[in-house]
Amino acid sequence: MKNISNQKKSKAKIPVKDSSKNYTFFEDVWSVARQIPKGRVTSYGAIANYLGTKLSARMVGWAMNGAFKAKPKVPAQRVVNRNGMLSGKMHFETPTRMQELLEKEGVRVEKDKIIDFEKRFWDPLKELGL
DNA sequence: GCATTGACGAAGG
């Protein structure tokens, strides 16, 4: 079944600064991201999976885009793709900002990729349980 | 209001 008017049912409204009543998928993502322990990282898919929308990992990435303006600050540098690559570093203040933040927390990064990613990996589903 | 894109990911060739 194909719903053509699917674009009309927008329930998430991030570009809102005042209306805090807008509880969205994005805020959920931020909440999880903020719980990532220092020196640990996770993936977009893991967060999406935790929120029950694992097929929508892209939305997590999109949420991170809005995380830039989120308050309190969201450690977006701890969220990378499933490959352990700093795919979103280009969206930081500077392209090197993300790596600097990670290395500052003890995460080794080389060529935009996290070393020992599997060790550093922090799965909300597993760590936070349910 | 339709088409394209996007900080992803899994599956298929």
Added chain:
DNA sequence: CCCTTCGCCAATG
């Protein structure tokens, strides 16, 4: 093993 396609859903043009 590398590249392409598809799915997901919201934002943007």
